[in-house]
Amino acid sequence: MCGRMRLTDRFLVAVLCGAMVSAATGDVSSESAVIDRIGVTNAAPSGGLLDAFMFYSVATAIVVSAVGVCLTKNIVRMAVWLFVCLGSVATAYFLLAANFLGAIQLIVYAGGTLILLIFGVMLTSKSPWVRFDAKWGEVLAAGAVCVAMLVVLSIVLRGTTWQPASQVVPGVAVADLGVKLLTAYVVPFEVAGLLLMIVMVGAAHLARQDK
Amino acid sequence: MLTIGLTHYLIVSAVLFCCGVFTMTTKRNAVGILIGVELVLNSAALNFVAFDRYLGPGRIDGQIGALFVVVLAAAEAAIAVGICVNVYKNLSTIDVDKATQLRG
Numbered sequence: 001m002c003g004r005m006r007l008t009d010r011f012l013v014a015v016l017c018g019a020m021v022s023a024a025t026g027d028v029s030s031e032s033a034v035i036d037r038i039g040v041t042n043a044a045p046s047g048g049l050l051d052a053f054m055f056y057s058v059a060t061a062i063v064v065s066a067v068g069v070c071l072t073k074n075i076v077r078m079a080v081w082l083f084v085c086l087g088s089v090a091t092a093y094f095l096l097a098a099n100f101l102g103a104i105q106l107i108v109y110a111g112g113t114l115i116l117l118i119f120g121v122m123l124t125s126k127s128p129w130v131r132f133d134a135k136w137g138e139v140l141a142a143g144a145v146c147v148a149m150l151v152v153l154s155i156v157l158r159g160t161t162w163q164p165a166s167q168v169v170p171g172v173a174v175a176d177l178g179v180k181l182l183t184a185y186v187v188p189f190e191v192a193g194l195l196l197m198i199v200m201v202g203a204a205h206l207a208r209q210d211k
Numbered sequence: 212m213l214t215i216g217l218t219h220y221l222i223v224s225a226v227l228f229c230c231g232v233f234t235m236t237t238k239r240n241a242v243g244i245l246i247g248v249e250l251v252l253n254s255a256a257l258n259f260v261a262f263d264r265y266l267g268p269g270r271i272d273g274q275i276g277a278l279f280v281v282v283l284a285a286a287e288a289a290i291a292v293g294i295c296v297n298v299y300k301n302l303s304t305i306d307v308d309k310a311t312q313l314r315g
Contacts, residue, residue, distance in 0.1 A: 052213045059223045066230035066250060075240050082246050085227075089253050092220070096264040098274050101281075105256075108281050113249065113288045120242045120292035124299040132239030132306045142236040146229040153225040162217050165268050177271055177278075185275055192282050199286040206293035 054095055061088035073133065075121050079114065086110045100174045220261035227254035241295045241305045248291075249284060256280040 065088060068081035086109045093102035134142075181189050231250030238244050256277040263273020299305050 049213065051215055055215045055219060059219070062223055063226050066227050069246060069250060070230045070233045070237070075243055078234075078243055078246050082249060085250065086253065089227075089257055092223070092257060093260055093277075096220070096260050098260045098264070098277070101260060101274050101277055104278065104281055108285055109249075109253075113285050116285075116288050116292050117242060117245060117249075120245070120295050123296050124242065124305040132308075134237045134239055139237050142233050145236075146233040149232070150225055150229040153229075154222055157218050157221045157225065160218075162266060164217070164265050177274060180271060181275060181278075188279060192279060195286055196282065199289055203289045203293045206290070206297055 051095075058088055058091045058095060062092065075125070079118050079121060082117070083110060083114055086114065100177055217261055217265040220265075221258065224254040224257045224261070227251075227257065239306050239308060241298065241307050241310075242292075244307065245288065245291050245295070248287070252280055252284045 062085060065081050065085035069078050069085060072078045072081060086105065090102045090105040090110070093099075093105055228251055231247045231254060234247030234250060235244050236247075238247065259273040259277040259280065261273075263271065263277075267273065295305055298310050302309055
C-alpha cells in the first residue's frame with residue numbers, strides 16, 4: 001500500500017524539492033546581490049538574464065502552486081500546495097530586495113499560520129480524506145468569473161505605464177524598517193499589538209472546553 | 212521581455228488573487244475557504260512589496276504594509292481556526308452549507 005506512490009504524489013514531492021532548492025538558492029543570491037547593492041543603488045534593478053531567469057522560475061512556482069491549491073479536492077494536498085506557494089512568495093520577496101520580509105514570511109506564515117491551518121484540518125475531520133464537492137455549475141460559474149477577472153486585470157496592467165523611481169538611494173537595512181515602524185507607523189504598530197492581544201484572548205475563549 | 216518590470220510582478224499577483232477567489236467560492240470545507248483567503252492576502256502583500264521596490268525604493272512604506280498584512284493574516288487564521296473547531300464540535304461537520312444557524 002505504502003510502497004507505491006501515485007503519480008500526483010511523486011509530482012508533488014518533486015515540486016516540493018524544487019521549491020526548497022529554489023528558496024535556498026534565491027536566499028543566497030539575493031544576499032550577495034544586497035551586498036553589491038548597498039551603497040551603490042537601490043533604484044531600478046538591473047535587467048539581466050539571471051534576473052529574468054530567477055523571476056520566471058519563481059513566478060512559475062507561484063502560479064503552479066496557486067492553481068494546485070484551487071484545483072485540488074483534498075484538503076491536506078491543498079495545505080501542502082499552500083506551503084509551496086508561501087515559500088515561492090517568500091523567494092519573490094528576496095528577489096525584490098525585501099530580505100527581512102521574506103524571512104518573516106517564512107517564519108510567521110509558513111512556520112506559524114500554515115501549521116495552525118493544518119491543526120485545523122486535523123481537528124475538524126473524521127478522516128483526512130474527507131471532501132465536500134461543490135456543484136459543477138458553481139465551479140463553472142466561479143471559474144468563468146475568475147478567468148474574466150484575470151483577463152481584465154492583465155489588460156489593464158499591461159496598458160498602464162508606471163513612473164519608475166529614478167533617484168539613487170542607499171539600500172535599506174532592517175534598522176530603517178524598525179525606526180520607521182516606531183516613528184511614522186507607531187499608531188498602526190500599537191493597534192496591531194492590541195489586536196494580537198484581543199485575538200489571543202478571543203482564541204482562548206473560543207477553544208475553552210467548559211462553556 | 213527579459214527586463215523584469217513592475218507589470219510582471221503585478222500579473223503574478225493577479226493570478227494569485229484569482230486563484231484565491233476561485234478557492235474561496237468553490238470550496239465547501241471551512242478550512243479550504245481559509246486557505247483561499249491566505250492566497251488573496253499573499254497577493255496583496257506581493258503587490259505592496261513590488262510597488263515599494265519599483266516606485267519608491269528606499270522608502271520602505273510598502274514593506275511595512277506587507278508586514279501588517281502578515282500580522283493580520285496570522286490573527287485572522289487563529290480566530291478562524293477557533294471558530295471552525297467550534298462549528299465542528301457543535302455540528303460534527305465543517306461543511307459551510309450545513310452551518311445555517313447562528314445559535315450553537
